Amino acid sequence: xxxxxxxxxxxxxxxxxxxxxxxxxxxxxxxxxxxxxxxxxxxxxxxxxxxxxxxxxxxxxxxxxxxxxxxxxxxxxxxxxxxxxxxxxxxxxxxxxxxxxxxxxxxxxxxx
Amino acid sequence: xxxxxxxxxxxxxxxxxxxxxxxxxxxxxxxxxxxxxxxxxxxxxxxxxxxxxxxxxxxxxxxxxxxxxxxxxxxxxxxxxxxxxxxxxxxxxxxxxxxxxxxxxxxxxxxx
DNA sequence: TTTATAAATTCGCTTATATGCATATAGGTA
DNA sequence: TACCTATATGCATATAAGCGAATTTATAAA
Numbered sequence: 001x002x003x004x005x006x007x008x009x010x011x012x013x014x015x016x017x018x019x020x021x022x023x024x025x026x027x028x029x030x031x032x033x034x035x036x037x038x039x040x041x042x043x044x045x046x047x048x049x050x051x052x053x054x055x056x057x058x059x060x061x062x063x064x065x066x067x068x069x070x071x072x073x074x075x076x077x078x079x080x081x082x083x084x085x086x087x088x089x090x091x092x093x094x095x096x097x098x099x100x101x102x103x104x105x106x107x108x109x110x111x112x
Numbered sequence: 113x114x115x116x117x118x119x120x121x122x123x124x125x126x127x128x129x130x131x132x133x134x135x136x137x138x139x140x141x142x143x144x145x146x147x148x149x150x151x152x153x154x155x156x157x158x159x160x161x162x163x164x165x166x167x168x169x170x171x172x173x174x175x176x177x178x179x180x181x182x183x184x185x186x187x188x189x190x191x192x193x194x195x196x197x198x199x200x201x202x203x204x205x206x207x208x209x210x211x212x213x214x215x216x217x218x219x220x221x222x223x224x
Numbered sequence: 225t226t227t228a229t230a231a232a233t234t235c236g237c238t239t240a241t242a243t244g245c246a247t248a249t250a251g252g253t254a
Numbered sequence: 255t256a257c258c259t260a261t262a263t264g265c266a267t268a269t270a271a272g273c274g275a276a277t278t279t280a281t282a283a284a
Contacts, residue, residue: 004198005126012124013242014117030261043243045261050241064251064260077197081190086116125272142231155273157231162271176230176281 006054011082015039016047020070021093022100023057024083027069035107036100118166123194127151128159132182133205134212135169136195139181147219148212 010016018037022028028036034044048068051057056079058071070076087093122128130149134140140148146156160180163169168191170183182188199205 004202005124005129008120008129008194009124012117012121015242017117017120031259040244041261042245042263045263046243049262061251061261064258066261078190078193081193082120085189090116127272143229152274153231154233154275157233158272161232173231173280178231 003055007056007079010051010054010056011079013047015043016051017087018093018096019044019047019051020056020079021083021087021096023068023070025097025100027060027067028100029065029067031065032100032103032107033068036096036103115167119168119191122163122166122168123191125159127155128163129199130205130208131156131159131163132168132191133195133199133208135180135182137209137212139172139179140212141177141179143177144212144215144219145180147215148208 011020015037019033022033022036030041030044030048033039033048034041037044048057048059048066052059052068052071055071057068060067060069123132127149131145134145134148142153142156142160145151145160146153149156160169160171160178164171164180164183167183169180172179172181
């Protein structure tokens with residue numbers, strides 16, 4: 001985690017909260033997020049980069065894919081609480097998680 | 113707490129985080145905050161109103177003063193964690209708390 | 225009723241955000 | 255090599271934020 005304020009700023013956008021909620025489940029590539037949230041590639045990529053610059057997520061490049069995952073550290077306690085106590089009781093984020101499951105079972109190998 | 117996103121947005125500014133940290137201690141009027149944080153009246157007032165609109169704080173008008181305090185509710189868990197686990201270990205916010213004590217002991221009756 | 229003080233609001237300006245569209249890059253695959 | 259596919263980036267734009275200076279409103283006190 002870089003500067004606390006940058007982390008909080010990356011939580012202050014609904015799309016990024018939705019991404020955070022998904023990444024809290026597992027590492028995902030950009031296309032998983034686009035498909036699950038039904039957002040444009042540009043939007044997904046830009047927000048992920050924003051979150052990466054804030055130190056909230058990290059990336060791993062494999063072949064043509066960019067996999068993103070949470071960059072957890074000891075200061076993430078309040079983020080855990082935000083996700084578990086707030087997001088996870090909200091319909092939007094619950095649906096996103098369902099859609100993620102559906103998408104992951106649908107896609108054959110990697111991203112397509 | 114109104115919309116979660118509005119609450120998070122009101123956490124995404126350093127001045128507002130500093131105000132939050134002070135209000136976590138006790139109810140304060142605008143002048144206490146100006147003096148403690150050494151910021152302009154306009155700035156203090158505007159941020160407090162922003163936080164009020166987000167549902168993070170509430171106000172109480174008495175005579176010519178406006179007292180602000182946290183509008184706590186069951187969804188504040190992640191905010192407690194943010195303050196106790198993050199802010200309170202950072203020098204800036206610690207100093208602000210010291211300055212608050214000094215200011216409160218200095219001022220005679222109410223605000224002056 | 226005039227004056228002083230606390231707080232809120234308006235104006236103008238500057239900077240940051242979010243986003244779409246188009247394009248570039250980079251790694252597979254035919 | 256030529257061509258996909260995944261991701262990143264440049265450009266343009268619309269909107270929101272943050273802030274100082276000045277003004278207004280509200281209340282209290284002289």
